[in-house]
C-alpha cells in the first residue's frame with residue numbers, strides 16, 4: 001500500500017459540497033474549487049454538459065487533463081452508471097505525479113464513488129482499468145510529451161489543469177494546438193477558465209467559444225469545433241476589438 005507520508009506536499013481540504021480535495025503546496029493551489037466542491041465542480045462543469053451534448057454517441061474517447069485525484073474520470077463513470085447509460089468510454093489521462101495516483105486507494109472519496117471502488121483500486125495499483133464498458137489509462141509522465149503520442153481521436157476534453165498562472169504550459173496556444181490535432185471534427189472541450197487569454201488560445205486553434213452556466217456555480221467555458229445550438233456563444237472577433245490587449249499564452253514566454 002502507498003505510504004501516506006510520501007504525500008507531504010499536499011494537505012487534505014474539505015470543500016463546501018462536503019467532498020474532499022487536496023491543496024498542492026508545490027503549485028500553491030487546491031486541486032478543485034473549494035467553493036464549488038470537488039464532486040459538484042466535476043459533475044457540473046465537465047461531466048454533465050459534455051455527456052449531455054454527446055448523449056447520442058455510443059462510444060466516447062475522453063481526454064482528462066490531468067488525472068490528479070481522478071474526480072473527472074470517476075465522476076464520468078458514476079454519472080454513466082447512475083443514469084444507466086450504455087455508452088462505452090475510453091478515458092486517457094496524463095499525470096506526472098505517480099505517487100498521488102498510487103495513493104488514491106486510501107483517499108476519502110464521496111459515497112457516490114462506492115460502486116466504482118474496485119475501479120479506483122485497480123487504477124491506483126495498475127494505472128489502468130478495463131471492463132466491457134470502460135477503459136481507463138493513466139499516461140504517466142509530462143503531458144506535453146504524452147499528448148502528441150496519442151493515436152486515438154478524441155470526442156471530449158476535460159481541460160482541468162492547475163490555473164494558467166501556476167501551470168502555464170498546459171494553457172498555451174501550442175498546448176491547445178496539440179489538443180486540436182487529436183480531436184474528432186465534432187469534439188468539445190470543457191474548462192473552468194473563463195480568461196480571455198485562454199479562450200483566445202482555443203479560438204486561434206479553431207474552437208468556437210461558449211459560456212456554460214450551471215446552478216450554484218460560477219460560469220465556465222465550453223469550446224467546440226462545431227457551432228452548438230442553444231448555448232451562449234461568444235463572438236471572439238468582437239472580444240478582440242473590445243480588448244485589443246488580449247493575447248493567447250505562448251510557450252516561448254515560460
Ligand SMILES: C[S@@+](CC[C@H](N)C(=O)[O-])C[C@H]1O[C@@H](n2cnc3c(N)ncnc32)[C@H](O)[C@@H]1O
Nearest residue numbers: 066068069070071072095096142143160161162
Ligand atoms: C488541478 S489538478 C487536476 C485535478 C483533477 N482533474 C481531478 O479532478 O482531481 C492538476 C494535475 O495536473 C498534474 N500536472 C501538472 N502539470 C503536469 C504535466 N506537465 N504533466 C502531467 N501532469 C501534470 C498535477 O500533478 C495535478 O495532479
